[in-house]
Amino acid sequence: MKFFSVLSLLFAGASAMPAAAVADYDACPDGGLFGNPQCCGVDLLNIISVDCRSPVEVPKDAAHFAAICAKSGQRARCCGAAEVADLGLLCQKPVGVAA
Template sequence: MKFAIATVAAICVAFVNALPAPEVEARQVPYIPCSGLYSNAVCCATDVLGLADLDCAGPPVVPTDAAAFQSICSDIGQRARCCAIPVAGQALLCQTPTGVVGKI
């Protein structure tokens, strides 16, 4: 009897482990466009040699992915950027956000 119960339990455990894990929904993993030193997500109008950007401000809407970030900024005539030091509409040390491809 004990052997039968142990066998059934082992089969059930093997069956449960064989099932695929549920996929994580996109809303559970937020889009983080900027990290580390370049942690400020901004929309900027002008890039000066990749060192400074002019007329910068935070995006008017929180981006949910790279395409949304690029679209939000382009809708107001600016480019999505990740900058280290945004001060008074100017930003120093900027780079392209995670997931954004091409020249923006």
Template sequence: MIFSRISIIITFTSLLESTLAMPATLSPPQDSICATGSPQCCDVNVLGVADLNCEAPPKAFKDVASFNKACATVGKINMCCILPILNQALLCNSPDTS
């Protein structure tokens, strides 16, 4: 009887752990749009080095066109930035030309 309780606890624990290991959200892959860096919606691009007032896209997107539309809804341009810090981003490029 003790053995069966232990096996039930181990089974339940491993089931719980495998559930927690799954991704929290299932969204279309966005890595192909920004091969280097993370997708950002920014106000201004300064010489391709720095972007100002950047934020994460307000909604999910599946390609460059929908990424552009997502940023346009908040009045910003779509950029792929390597170092987004405190609403500023460094080393950005446009996914339209990459």
């Protein structure tokens, strides 16, 4: 009788635990044309971005990526040719970022 009480208590405790959060946010899917996460200043025609730098932290999610870049007055972008003379050639908005 005690065995079933202990077993049900363990099962209830395990089922009440929250699921682990997804830690592998990939704003710029690897292998694609836009695979380099960047914080960029100005967008020209939504294709070329000026004053681009790599984020100073690894983004945990879309809001965190946008916040990292906003600290330096820049916007989160995914670029093809990153950090060539501080230009991000062929850039687009990352997954989940609104602006």
